[in-house]
Amino acid sequence: MSEGVSIVGGGHAVFGKRKESGLRDLAHEAVRDLFNTTNVSKSDIDATVIGVAGDGFNGQGSPAAVINTELGLHGLPTIRVESACATGTAGIISAYNMIKSGLRDAVLVVGAEKMTSISSGEATELMARAGDLRWEFPFGVSFPGYYALIASAHMAEYGTTREILSSIGVKNHYYASKNKLAHIRKEVSLEEAMGAIDIASPLNLYDCSLISDGAAAVLLTKDSIAKKFTDTPISIKGIGQGTDTMMMAQRESLTELKGAQRAAKEAYAMAGVTAADINLATVHDCFTIAELIAMEDLGFYKKGEAGQAVLDKQTYHDGKIPINVDGGLKAKGHPLGATGVSQAVEIRKQLLGEVESERQVDGAVRGLSHNVGQSGQFVNVLIYERSDL
Amino acid sequence: MSAKFGYVSEESYPAIAKKFAMNIAKKKFIGNKCTTCDKKYFPPRTACEDFHETMEDYPVNNVGELKAWTIIHFAPENMADRAPYAVGIAELEPGIRVLAQIPSLMQKPKIGMKLELQAQQVDAVRFTYKWVVIKD
Numbered sequence: 001m002s003e004g005v006s007i008v009g010g011g012h013a014v015f016g017k018r019k020e021s022g023l024r025d026l027a028h029e030a031v032r033d034l035f036n037t038t039n040v041s042k043s044d045i046d047a048t049v050i051g052v053a054g055d056g057f058n059g060q061g062s063p064a065a066v067i068n069t070e071l072g073l074h075g076l077p078t079i080r081v082e083s084a085c086a087t088g089t090a091g092i093i094s095a096y097n098m099i100k101s102g103l104r105d106a107v108l109v110v111g112a113e114k115m116t117s118i119s120s121g122e123a124t125e126l127m128a129r130a131g132d133l134r135w136e137f138p139f140g141v142s143f144p145g146y147y148a149l150i151a152s153a154h155m156a157e158y159g160t161t162r163e164i165l166s167s168i169g170v171k172n173h174y175y176a177s178k179n180k181l182a183h184i185r186k187e188v189s190l191e192e193a194m195g196a197i198d199i200a201s202p203l204n205l206y207d208c209s210l211i212s213d214g215a216a217a218v219l220l221t222k223d224s225i226a227k228k229f230t231d232t233p234i235s236i237k238g239i240g241q242g243t244d245t246m247m248m249a250q251r252e253s254l255t256e257l258k259g260a261q262r263a264a265k266e267a268y269a270m271a272g273v274t275a276a277d278i279n280l281a282t283v284h285d286c287f288t289i290a291e292l293i294a295m296e297d298l299g300f301y302k303k304g305e306a307g308q309a310v311l312d313k314q315t316y317h318d319g320k321i322p323i324n325v326d327g328g329l330k331a332k333g334h335p336l337g338a339t340g341v342s343q344a345v346e347i348r349k350q351l352l353g354e355v356e357s358e359r360q361v362d363g364a365v366r367g368l369s370h371n372v373g374q375s376g377q378f379v380n381v382l383i384y385e386r387s388d389l
Numbered sequence: 390m391s392a393k394f395g396y397v398s399e400e401s402y403p404a405i406a407k408k409f410a411m412n413i414a415k416k417k418f419i420g421n422k423c424t425t426c427d428k429k430y431f432p433p434r435t436a437c438e439d440f441h442e443t444m445e446d447y448p449v450n451n452v453g454e455l456k457a458w459t460i461i462h463f464a465p466e467n468m469a470d471r472a473p474y475a476v477g478i479a480e481l482e483p484g485i486r487v488l489a490q491i492p493s494l495m496q497k498p499k500i501g502m503k504l505e506l507q508a509q510q511v512d513a514v515r516f517t518y519k520w521v522v523i524k525d
Contacts, residue, residue: 125465134406135432136488138395138517140461140468141476148459149478156500198462198473201497249478249488254457 005099006226006233006387007218009038010345013112015183015214015333023058023114024070026215030338031071031110034217039229045219046104047077051091051111053084053336056126058114067110077104084130085286086373087111088216088340089380093239095220105222111341112215123211130374132246144200144208144287146248146375151202151289153254158304160292162202166193167310168288169206169330175317176327178358183212183333207288212333216341218348223387231388234348237366238273238383240266244376257376260297267368267381268299275299278383279364280350281321282343284372285328294370295323298381317359325350325359340380343369351386365389393515396490397467405435413516416508420485422447431485451506452523453479456486458498477520479504491520 011034013026021029027050034040048071050064060066064080083090088111095107115123127143141149154160170190176182193206219229226233242259245251252258268274275298283298285291295306300321309315315323326332326346329339347367349355366385372378392410393402409432412419420431425441431449436442457478464472475491477498487506491498504520511517 119466121464121466121469124463125467128465133398134394134403138398139476139488139490140396140464140471140474141459141488142461142463142465144463145459145461145476148461149457149476152459152498152500153457198460200462201460203459247488248457249486254478 002100002102004223004235005096005220006223006235007344007348007384008221008226008229008233009034009040009219010348011035011037011217012181012342012345013215014181015212015335017116018213021213023052023060023063023112024066026114026213027067027110027112028070030112030215030217031108034219038219040219042072044106044229045073045076045108046106047098048073048108048110049079049081049091049095051081051087051109051337051341053082053087053113054126057123058117067112083378084373085284085334085336086340086371086378086380087337088342089369089371089382090378091341092218092220092344092382093241093380096236096239099220099222105225107220108217109220109341110215110217111338113335113337114213115211115335116213120211136247136249142200144203147287147289148200148203149248150254150293150375154289154293155202157255158307160307162194163190164292164307164310165207165288166190168285168291169193171316172285172324172328172330175325175359176331178356179327179332180356182327182331183210184331203287203289209286209329209334210331212335214333214335214338214342216338216345218341218344232352233387234351235385235387236382237385238267238271240264240270240381242379246377248375256293256303257297257372257379259376259379260294260370260372260381263379263381264298267383271383271385273366273383277366278321278368279366280325280347280361281323281368281370282326282328282346283323283370284339285324285330286334286372288330290372291324291328298368298370317361322361325361326355340369340371343371344382344384347384351384391514395515395517396471396511405433409433410516413508413518414510418449418451418506418518420447420449421445429485431481431487449481449485451481453481453487453504453506455479455498455500455502455504457500458491477504479520481506489518489520491522494522
């Protein structure tokens with residue numbers, strides 16, 4: 001069997017409404033952070049994989065080329081990947097494949113998105129177009145609307161309450177307030193979160209992730225050269241992927257993402273572990289209900305039992321299974337193409353004990369990331385592990 | 390006559406969507422069915438997902454039960470002047486679920502409530518269907 005693949009460095013731009021920075025500037029900021037914090041130089045890179053989810057947010061066609069040039073890596077092979085909001089992990093999986101096949105030794109993955117150049121109404125329309133354009137977009141279903149449909153079904157079936165959903169938002173805002181890379185570093189109270197204005201009921205403002213600008217980068221290499229760049233490579237132990245129907249109406253179930261269940265099963269099998277072996281997770285909380293069903297789809301909790309675990313604060317950094325202790329998409333922010341790469345950067349730092357002390361998970365050696373495109377049309381689950389211990 | 394489907398749309402109009410909208414204009418809800426494997430589709434598909442050759446019309450029953458709902462308050466830009474509006478997914482028969490607006494409903498919808506699919510003319514060329522709550 002060919003050798004494994006490791007992450008040897010990570011970089012991260014500050015997420016937020018970055019008025020003064022364009023797509024290329026954000027990407028450059030993330031890669032600069034990678035170079036500044038790792039023993040890597042440009043000449044070590046064989047190829048780049050660049051993930052940008054949308055073309056409509058800033059009007060730049062072929063965004064990979066502009067980013068590759070901004071990084072001064074023009075001349076090297078590059079490809080662009082797109083899997084909606086799962087673009088970032090699609091990039092990591094593509095780089096993994098390039099290395100695993102023997103084609104390349106070291107591949108830089110950059111995920112970036114510039115979303116705030118257009119109004120939030122326009123951004124809402126752009127994201128609604130990622131619903132079925134022929135049969136569901138014509139009814140005006142927004143992206144929050146798709147997850148609101150799931151929330152209504154989960155509430156009816158399992159008694160999930162407004163308080164459970166808002167408690168997820170409260171947790172994620174709390175951790176974003178401790179994360180210097182986060183978009184909104186402000187805590188919210190349960191009362192504020194429960195009483196916020198409706199966006200797509202049953203979901204309100206504090207159930208919804210942010211429209212953010214941002215970028216993140218990781219360098220992947222084959223294991224045999226990883227130690228050249230760092231004493232502490234993070235090994236990619238498991239990869240799983242799953243999908244579901246384009247139309248929400250055609251889903252077999254409206255209280256779970258079948259694609260996430262399949263992806264988790266594959267990733268656990270490849271890594272040779274179970275949900276109980278995971279020390280922390282970053283899950284795709286584009287909406288609070290998405291975090292709740294992820295807890296169930298990933299096997300951390302049985303169907304219908306995640307809600308009580310949320311109320312018991314089992315997903316805080318010192319709880320049974322810490323989830324999104326970086327603030328999540330909810331409050332760290334959700335620059336679409338950057339999100340999956342940002343999850344990897346966060347897990348790497350957590351495993352190395354390098355995050356802010358108020359949110360550091362003690363002794364974590366294995367982390368999972370769950371990255372969802374649209375409302376489950378793409379799901380990627382990755383399992384990362386410290387390989388030096 | 391030509392007809393378009395839905396409140397708003399972007400896709401240029403393929404024959405199957407035109408025909409579907411024209412049927413709605415005549416108050417008919419017609420999906421299709423694969424003549425080989427009997428798999429049913431609503432809205433219709435140009436061809437069966439299992440790649441069999443021929444399809445035939447399949448008119449659906451128009452009474453369903455609500456499975457999921459949302460009320461869109463902050464709408465996509467091109468629907469902003471219609472917000473807020475309720476959207477529901479209801480099941481007409483096993484395997485056939487339909488997403489549509491529930492225009493008459495602004496109270497909190499109830500999962501399991503009975504709904505009837507009715508044709509709605511949006512403007513001169515635009516047709517869609519909507520869910521109407523059936524009174525007990």
